[in-house]
Amino acid sequence: MAKTVIPFGPQHPVLPEPIQLKLVMEDEKVVEALPAIGYVHRGLEKMAELKDFNQTVYIVERVCGICSFMHSMAYVRGIEDIMNIQIPERAEFLRVIWAEIGRLQSHFLWLGLLADAFGFESLFMETWKYREKILDLMEMTTGNRVIISANRVGGTTKDITPDQTKIILDTVDTLEMQMKDVEKVFFDNYTVKQRLVGVGILTTQDAVEYAVVGPMMRASGIKYDLRATGYSAYKHLDFEPVVETAGDSYARCVVRVKEIYQSFDLIRQAISKLPAGDIAVPVKGFPKGEAISRLEQPRGEAIYYVKANGTKNLERLKIRTPTFANIPSLLKMLPGSKLQDVPILVLTIDPCISCTER
Amino acid sequence: MANMLQLITRNLLNKKQTRLFPAAAERPAFERSRGRIILNPDTCILCGICSRRCPSDAIVVDRKEGKWELDALRCIICGECAAVCPKKSISMTNDRRHAAEDKEIIIHKVEVPVPAPKPAAQKTSAQMPNEKEIVQKEDGTNSEVSKTA
Numbered sequence: 001m002a003k004t005v006i007p008f009g010p011q012h013p014v015l016p017e018p019i020q021l022k023l024v025m026e027d028e029k030v031v032e033a034l035p036a037i038g039y040v041h042r043g044l045e046k047m048a049e050l051k052d053f054n055q056t057v058y059i060v061e062r063v064c065g066i067c068s069f070m071h072s073m074a075y076v077r078g079i080e081d082i083m084n085i086q087i088p089e090r091a092e093f094l095r096v097i098w099a100e101i102g103r104l105q106s107h108f109l110w111l112g113l114l115a116d117a118f119g120f121e122s123l124f125m126e127t128w129k130y131r132e133k134i135l136d137l138m139e140m141t142t143g144n145r146v147i148i149s150a151n152r153v154g155g156t157t158k159d160i161t162p163d164q165t166k167i168i169l170d171t172v173d174t175l176e177m178q179m180k181d182v183e184k185v186f187f188d189n190y191t192v193k194q195r196l197v198g199v200g201i202l203t204t205q206d207a208v209e210y211a212v213v214g215p216m217m218r219a220s221g222i223k224y225d226l227r228a229t230g231y232s233a234y235k236h237l238d239f240e241p242v243v244e245t246a247g248d249s250y251a252r253c254v255v256r257v258k259e260i261y262q263s264f265d266l267i268r269q270a271i272s273k274l275p276a277g278d279i280a281v282p283v284k285g286f287p288k289g290e291a292i293s294r295l296e297q298p299r300g301e302a303i304y305y306v307k308a309n310g311t312k313n314l315e316r317l318k319i320r321t322p323t324f325a326n327i328p329s330l331l332k333m334l335p336g337s338k339l340q341d342v343p344i345l346v347l348t349i350d351p352c353i354s355c356t357e358r
Numbered sequence: 359m360a361n362m363l364q365l366i367t368r369n370l371l372n373k374k375q376t377r378l379f380p381a382a383a384e385r386p387a388f389e390r391s392r393g394r395i396i397l398n399p400d401t402c403i404l405c406g407i408c409s410r411r412c413p414s415d416a417i418v419v420d421r422k423e424g425k426w427e428l429d430a431l432r433c434i435i436c437g438e439c440a441a442v443c444p445k446k447s448i449s450m451t452n453d454r455r456h457a458a459e460d461k462e463i464i465i466h467k468v469e470v471p472v473p474a475p476k477p478a479a480q481k482t483s484a485q486m487p488n489e490k491e492i493v494q495k496e497d498g499t500n501s502e503v504s505k506t507a
Contacts, residue, residue, distance in 0.1 A: 055413035058436055126365060129375055136388075143392040143452075149436050157441070158390070184361040 003031065006339075010039050014117040014343040016066075016109075017353035023334070023342065030342065033334040035327065037357055044358040048317040053079060053287060054153060056314065061147050063319065064355040066109060069102040070297045071319075071355075072151040077232070078306035079153050081291040083283070090277040091155035092233040097168075097270050098142070098150055099232075100263045105134045105146070106298035107256050107263075110350050111186065114253065117343045118195040123185055130178060133171055140164060155280025165271050172264050183257050196250040200333040200345045203247055210329040213322045214300025215259065216349060219244045219251040226296035237269045249348045256350075286310055299323055299350045321355035384454065392435040393451040397426055401447040408439035408448060 004025050010018035018039040024032040044063055048056045061072040073095055080087060108131040115123035135145040141160050142148040150156050160168075186192060202212070207220035217224060218241060225241035227234045242258040244251040287308035294303050300322025307316040326349040333345050377385065387393070404424065409417040416432035417439060419425075440448045 051413065052411075055411070055438075058413040058434065058438075122366065123362065126369075132375075139391060140388045141390070143388070143390040143437075157437070181361065181365060185365065188361060 002026075008342060008346075012343070014113065014347060015351070015353075016113060017351065019346075019351060019353045021334070021342075021346070023339070025339065028338050030334050030337050030339065033331050035331065037327075037353065039357070040354045041357040045317050045319065048314055050313065052312050053308065053314055054283075056317070057151055057153065058149065060317075060319075061149060061151075063358040064321075064352055065146060066106050066352055067102065067297045067299065067302075067355065068147045069098050069150065070295060070302065072149075073099060073232075074293050074295050074302055074304040075306065075317075076151050076153050077295070078291045078293040078304050079287055079308075081293060082287040082289040082306065082308055083153075083285070085154055085281060085283060087155045087281060088278045089233070089275045091279050093236075093270050093274045094156050094160060094279065095151065096233040096237070097160065097267060097274075098138075098148065100266050100270070101134060101137055101168075102146075103298045104260060104263045104267075105131055105138070107260050108134065110256060110298075110347070111253075114344070114347055115186075117347050118192070120192065123182075126182060130175055130182070133175060137168055137171055140167065152280060154283040155278070157280070159279050160274075165274070169268065169271060172267055176261065176264050179257075179260060186253055186257060193250065195341075195344060196253060197248060199249045199341050200337065200348060201246075201248045202329060202333060204245075206332060207247070207329070210332055211325055212300075212329045213325045214297075214350070215252055215255045216300070216326055216329065218242060219255045220247040221245040226294060226301050231295060233270065236273055237266055239266065249344055252348045286312055287314075297322055299352055299355075300325065302355075319355075319358060321352070321358075323349065323352045324356045326350075327356070387452045387454055389452060391452040391454065392437070393453040394430070395428060395433060395435065395439065395448060395450055397428070398447045398449070399426070401445045402426060403445055405444060407442050407444065411438045411442050413438065 006023045006025055008021040008023050009015055010020045020036040020039070022034040022036070023030050024034070044059055047059055051059060057072050057076060060075040061068045063071050079085075108127055112124045112127040112131065115121070115127060138148055139145050141164055142150045142158050150158050202210075202216065202220050204221045207217055207222060212220070221243060223241055223243045225239075227239055228241055239262075242255050242262060244255050287306075288310040290305070290307040292303060292305050294301055296302075302322055303320040305316070305318040305320075306314060309315045330345065330349050334342065337345060377383075404419055404421050404426070406419040406421065409415075409419045412433075413436060414432050414434050416429045416434075418427045418429075420427075435450065437450055440446075440450050
């Protein structure tokens with residue numbers, strides 16, 4: 001049978017960021033997928049060596065336009081580890097609150113894009129309508145919607161007042177009620193299930209071999225969430241990872257929806273336990289040494305390696321983002337699938353290509 | 359099917375979630391929304407700390423000529439300059455800026471009075487009697503020593 005090569009991307013309506021997959025097809029079945037990345041490479045790791053270690057917080061936030069807060073959180077935790085800075089408890093809790101709000105807006109974005117991928121545009125608009133309320137929370141507390149610049153070495157730059165915590169809790173309550181209606185469409189709708197159930201099955205064995213991270217791993221039955229290790233203020237919060245066993249796209253959708261509810265719960269817990277105190281400690285001197293910090297971004301585990309040599313510039317900053325770890329599993333799932341499932345499969349790994357190619 | 363129909367009918371009966379901007383008024387900005395960076399030239403001392411801290415090199419401070427320039431298209435409105443200014447002369451407004459309409463780079467030239475150079479300490483014979491000079495001793499404390507002694 002003659003093979004044709006269809007280029008999927010870099011411009012495609014379902015992709016949030018450009019990635020090219022050359023699909024080698026036989027009739028309607030994909031036989032092989034050849035990726036080409038590099039469309040959004042900006043050289044940010046090199047730029048971190050040219051700027052002050054305080055200014056690098058602003059560079060690192062702009063690695064991704066969706067999971068931006070957690071990049072800066074991982075970086076400042078690395079520098080604080082090197083310089084042995086003990087930040088106030090209130091700053092830890094504030095960081096967790098913003099991190100969970102960031103996770104919420106990332107998962108709502110993903111649900112909308114998934115609905116758009118199988119053509120369900122009204123559901124896409126509905127989900128993003130709720131996302132707007134979450135972005136309003138971010139703007140109310142920090143001034144910006146996604147790239148919030150709320151972290152600095154030694155703590156946070158802004159505080160959340162008691163009035164604002166009340167508004168956050170009210171919004172979370174309203175959204176939880178509204179989400180219960182929307183989740184029924186994702187879980188029980190006949191056409192949605194036809195597009196998602198049984199598509200792109202990744203067995204537990206494959207998930208371990210291909211070293212996937214994040215909701216993809218948890219949807220294939222592996223119970224591992226970095227937040228359960230208790231970094232930052234998570235050690236004071238009650239938390240259980242969400243696990244599904246089916247390993248198909250439907251299970252990944254279920255995991256992310258349940259993580260939305262889990263984030264609502266974590267925000268409530270963090271606000272109720274928010275201690276009083278300062279939000280930052282002053283930082284003197286330059287860092288010297290190296291550190292690794294890991295945290296759970298919405299897409300999985302991100303690893304930051306920071307190496308400093310006593311001057312104001314860093315010597316090396318290396319970032320391993322979760323989508324980079326998930327792309328090989330995409331290349332495992334694509335062969336054998338039909339052409340109409342390709343957009344769904346590309347979206348179930350939650351591709352954040354700007355993270356992959358900072 | 360029934361679930362989505364329920365959502366759709368609810369959306370049809372509720373009020374619109376979108377605004378017909380620019381015909382309708384814009385949503386008022388939040389108190390902490392990021393707008394523009396402005397300088398109060400009366401309190402600026404041209405120390406240049408804001409220029410060194412800016413992550414995108416948007417501020418240029420010229421001490422000799424008394425100029426403080428902000429390249430508004432480079433500014434990322436992070437607020438570092440406002441946070442580190444020792445005299446609190448820089449502040450951030452919360453009015454939303456809309457897209458620039460022409461390609462001209464907007465540079466704010468603010469004339470700041472150059473602080474007069476401090477008079478150098480000189481030992482001259484034309485000094486008032488009983489004038490005391492503050493001398494730092496070896497152990498770091500200051501003590502007053504009479505000059506005429």
